[in-house]
Amino acid sequence: MSTPLWIFDTTLRDGTQGEGISLTAEDKVKIALKLDAMGVHYIEGGNPGSNSKDIEFFRRVRELNLNAKLTAFGSTRRKNSVCEHDVNLKHLIESGARAATLVGKSWDFHVHTALQTTLEENLAMINESLAYVKNSGMEALFDAEHFFDGFKANPEYALAALSKAKEAGAAWIVLCDTNGGTLPGEIGEIVSRVVREIDAPIGIHTHNDCELAVANTLAAVAAGARQIQGTINGYGERCGNANLCSIIPTLQLKMGYGCVSDEQLKSLTGVARYVSEIANVHMPVNQPYVGNAAFAHKGGIHVSAIMKDSKTYEHIEPHLVGNKQRVLVSELAGQSNILSKAQEMGLDVNPENMKSREVIDRIKELEHQGYQFEGADASLELLLRDAYGGTAQAFIVDSFKIMVERTGGAMVTEAIVKLSVAGEQVYTVAEGNGPVNALDNALRKALVQYYPGIRDIHLSDYKVRVLDEKDTTAAKVRVLIESTNFKDTWSTVGVSSNVIEASWEALIDSIRYALLGMDKDEYVPEFVGGTHGLSNH
């Protein structure tokens, strides 16, 4: 039997303190449902005393019957006051949450400097506030803010703060490394001491200011902490909170603790990506366990080894966390990368045959020209499918024209596109925010009548990189386009000395790839009779 741990997710509260993270009540409800399905034990929903958005969230989430304990966050009562008159505590109790986390001071410096009160009054604030919340029928948790800094400065006082919380009946005492400056060795030592001296369930809450939040959490668990506070993708104030997406799999797969079920662990990558979508924050490609490159192999030697046995360069099996292996094709890679990629796509490849040699030569030639396929999986897939004869041309572009004009401060951008689709000529014009956007709009306008599904696709990122800086007059540019249909994301590449041409190439690849997905089996256009009006398919 593995030792059970309690996962306390604070994405919806501490996570939103991160720069650029802002969640509506609706966003929070969506995320809470995902977290609940993944099996976290506590979901800290926000601070109902601080804003109406959080009050709305708590109202809506009550109807959802979550398995997780919904938790509201607030501070201990104001100094020189009583709990009964504290508006913040009142909101907390009225939130309808099953549990409340109260944050209080455990560092004497903070009591003097930030609170500007006496050490005794702070202890009374902790004790009375927790007892008050508990008496209201809620489970009461104590977040001992700056506990580690406090312990280093004045261990007796820091421990006294914890004792006061325990006396008040706190269900959990959570040790916070609020400033994120403590090292794993110190965390381990101090948590051991607390576990010996305070007879209450202990939790850990760390921040990532030294890139050590995960290590600090693991050190605390090894020393006896049993509740883990953190956020999805490590969102949070400054450098973020402890990243549950790294902590849960390490505890469960490598250290023998039980956090969630094996099935729930497989949802981790999906949850991480979902939350990053909702928060509209780009997920770093190299994020551990759940990132798109977490099991991506680029070096040629690495690739030829993983084809023999993936254990050679993978610390766990990616499917355990719902992620998958990828092979990146780049100039650093050998042909083994390309062949494994083609196999992954179900193409019949044989390293010996002429076709495979031709494809590899073609990719090498393109890379030499400045193409880079490691960030453009979809372009590579099209190239391989074309080479092995798997795709037809869904449409042919006869010509296009773009006009950008600025007179008197107003900017107009238009694109005209002439296409052949399903034996017909289509001629469309559209405006846009720029030449590429106008082209994209004109293309969609032409194609939507044949492929209505194209409406769900949009460009999510657009990057331009100038190649060969030395020879500036003939400088080439590489354009990378990322597209999404809210479910999948794919990337395409174009290279040219003309930025419009490079963008155009990437754009056409993006749309061709999307069409591939829409009608993969037969690849017959969803042609809707002779009319060019919008179809209802």
Place this chain on the structure above:
Amino acid sequence: MSTPLWIFDTTLRDGTQGEGISLTAEDKVKIALKLDAMGVHYIEGGNPGSNSKDIEFFRRVRELNLNAKLTAFGSTRRKNSVCEHDVNLKHLIESGARAATLVGKSWDFHVHTALQTTLEENLAMINESLAYVKNSGMEALFDAEHFFDGFKANPEYALAALSKAKEAGAAWIVLCDTNGGTLPGEIGEIVSRVVREIDAPIGIHTHNDCELAVANTLAAVAAGARQIQGTINGYGERCGNANLCSIIPTLQLKMGYGCVSDEQLKSLTGVARYVSEIANVHMPVNQPYVGNAAFAHKGGIHVSAIMKDSKTYEHIEPHLVGNKQRVLVSELAGQSNILSKAQEMGLDVNPENMKSREVIDRIKELEHQGYQFEGADASLELLLRDAYGGTAQAFIVDSFKIMVERTGGAMVTEAIVKLSVAGEQVYTVAEGNGPVNALDNALRKALVQYYPGIRDIHLSDYKVRVLDEKDTTAAKVRVLIESTNFKDTWSTVGVSSNVIEASWEALIDSIRYALLGMDKDEYVPEFVGGTHGLSNH
């Protein structure tokens, strides 16, 4: 006296194994110069045996007289062969680098599965290859690949591999957690054991697959490792390498080790951002120590506390690593910075006067719209000069028009510009590689007759970034343009929902800034009489 450590940077080698990281030889030279100035002890430049780009880099960098030891990377010799016939080792020796790192196997599983040779042959490969490189006059380092996995599987064999390297005269024996799956406790224990048994200087090389690369490096140092291998911003294969930007300050500011000088440590944030710019990889805002939000405070309670004493919510003083505090509620990064910038330019600023308040409000407003002046000093300087009345408009653009057309595979891009210069109307047309290039050409053609010096200026880089916006149809783009006159380099910025408009803004700023330099004292156009012919000034 603090214990000295040796910093081994492998951004240019292992860093480029990261997805989306691709550096030209020119990029690598630029980064090497920055790393050298920051005081790293080894700079691993690449694998001269693998591609011509790395060979070119090694050729160019030899002329730079770096303080750091330039290091070339390669593998131990091929199995069942001799060093004298090994092309890879030949390239290594011919690279002109002062040191060579040879990677070899120390995990028996890998010897069988990946190398497909005998355990004995692998030991011979290690021993002979290192001795061969050392005999050529280079310092020889041994990277023991998968050492920790190897030690756990077969400690005797893993240690035997190290002994063979030591026998051959390796200057450093570097223990690699290649798959990034080892935990800090295991790292500490195993390194202690190695330090006891192998009498040679020990290095550590970790990967971030469990988000533990930094913690693992620190654990190894605490156990006796003295060389640290890592990359700037943690770039590298899969989840990346150990991030030197987090490791160096923690070792130096918190653990009492000596890595670089205090002054060099202050360049850390600048180097991190420079490398991310060159690599064209977005730096996560919450990156520890060097990220833009690393010392950014959003929570209201936090902000009021840091106003009393910044130690309340900051684990170190940000200036120690060249970063700065930001308060997100007021949006603006250090108005004192802006005022000191204006003073630096010789402008008469007084924080009390109305003008200064207006400028700060204007910059705040622009930052809110997505402008970023950190990478666009020239735009900031123009903005400040304009505000304090220091500049006249050298020219006024009445209108412009761009046409891009593609028919039958040929691409034509033209721009027409109508300007007022020195009281005259100028109307020019030019072709280009793309709309921005055509605009640039038409502008120059119009201005060269008045400012002949403009001939020496060209765009050296052009970057487009889509800003994170929830509303994707109205997504804004930020364009950064870098220009050079072969002596100086300056950067300008433009933001708009239209990429051409954003480019146009940055372009106009670039030219205005150049003209400022040309005629700084009086700012009178070098007007050459009534003719529009080329002048010889």
